Amino acid sequence: QSVLTQPPSVSAAPGQKVTISCSGSSSNIGINYVSWYQQLPGTAPKLLIYDNDKRPSGIPDRFSASKSASSATLAITGLQAGDEADYYCGTWDSSLTVVVFGGGTKLTVL
Amino acid sequence: QVQLVESGGGVVQPGESLRLSCAASGFTFSSYGMHWVRQAPGKGLEWLTFIRYDESKEYYADSVKGRFTISRDNSRNTVYLQMNSLRTEDSAVYYCAKEGKHFDPYIDYWGQGTLVTVSS
Numbered sequence: 240q241s242v243l244t245q246p247p248s249v250s251a252a253p254g255q256k257v258t259i260s261c262s263g264s265s266s267n268i269g270i271n272y273v274s275w276y277q278q279l280p281g282t283a284p285k286l287l288i289y290d291n292d293k294r295p296s297g298i299p300d301r302f303s304a305s306k307s308a309s310s311a312t313l314a315i316t317g318l319q320a321g322d323e324a325d326y327y328c329g330t331w332d333s334s335l336t337v338v339v340f341g342g343g344t345k346l347t348v349l
Numbered sequence: 350q351v352q353l354v355e356s357g358g359g360v361v362q363p364g365e366s367l368r369l370s371c372a373a374s375g376f377t378f379s380s381y382g383m384h385w386v387r388q389a390p391g392k393g394l395e396w397l398t399f400i401r402y403d404e405s406k407e408y409y410a411d412s413v414k415g416r417f418t419i420s421r422d423n424s425r426n427t428v429y430l431q432m433n434s435l436r437t438e439d440s441a442v443y444y445c446a447k448e449g450k451h452f453d454p455y456i457d458y459w460g461q462g463t464l465v466t467v468s469s
Contacts, residue, residue: 241393274455276394283444283462284386284394289455327394331454337410338384338396338454 242267243328245341252349255318259344261311261328267339271331273311275304278325278343287326288313315346323348351375351458353445358463361435365467369430371445371460379403379423382448384456385430387441387465395441400428402451413439435467 244262251257261273275288286295288304291311304313311328328341357369371383385397398419399408407419418431428445442462449457 272453272455274449276456278394283459284456285459286449286455286457289449289457290453295457325393329394329396329454329456336408338399338408340386340394340396343393 241342242332242335242339243330243341245326245328245344247342248345248347250347250349251318253318253320256314256316257318257346258315259313259326259328259346261313261341263309263311263330263339265309266334267309267330267332268306268311269309270333273304273306273328273330275302275311275313276327276329278327280324284327318348320348322346351447353447353458353460355443355445355460355463358443358465360466360468362469363436363467365435366431366433367435367465369432369443369445369463369465371428371430373426373428373445373447376447378426382451383419383421383428384446384448385417385419385428386444386446386456386459387439388444388462389438389441392441397443398430399448402448432465435465437467437469439465440467441465 272290276284278284291306352374400419421428445460446456447458449455
């Protein structure tokens with residue numbers, strides 16, 4: 240059971256938009272930055288978003304994210320087949336004093 | 350470019366020990382904290398431990414506290430994970446990872462991972 244809750248799967252057609260939610264609490268998302276990671280099949284995770292809504296260099300602006308209260312959302316527009324991957328949210332939990340990840344969301348591009 | 354290369358994985362029996370290493374390059378290792386994260390087959394990411402850049406503080410997940418120890422050698426640009434009293438449920442790919450910036454929980458680079466299998 241993960242501290243952060245994500246839907247197990249989402250799907251959408253190429254070119255469409257999809258959103259992935261990440262629900263936490265006042266001790267984690269509520270007071271700390273959220274980051275998002277993409278894990279393509281058979282590879283290590285890769286940073287997509289940090290500090291709630293910032294993209295590292297090289298990440299296309301099709302990927303965006305936001306945070307509100309104790310929840311965060313990753314949005315991917317203009318879906319491509321290459322976006323099929325597992326997506327994880329992460330943050331620090333100030334009560335548990337640990338890094339916490341969501342359970343991951345598998346994105347399928349139909 | 351940042352490179353993190355893990356080594357030391359393998360097959361061990363329950364109750365045995367293993368030490369993982371992660372050699373870092375492409376950045377000033379002594380200026381960044383380092384994490385270990387694992388992923389069991391077909392499962393999600395599980396954060397295990399973090400050590401600050403200056404070794405002043407370590408943090409552990411409850412699942413490994415008291416059994417695993419993180420350490421680093423800034424002169425060798427290497428971070429270690431000593432794993433004792435291994436259990437079958439510790440079987441996973443183990444990733445070392447670099448913090449993005451101090452006091453910010455994101456990870457900006459990950460290694461390729463090393464597989465640990467605990468089986469009798």
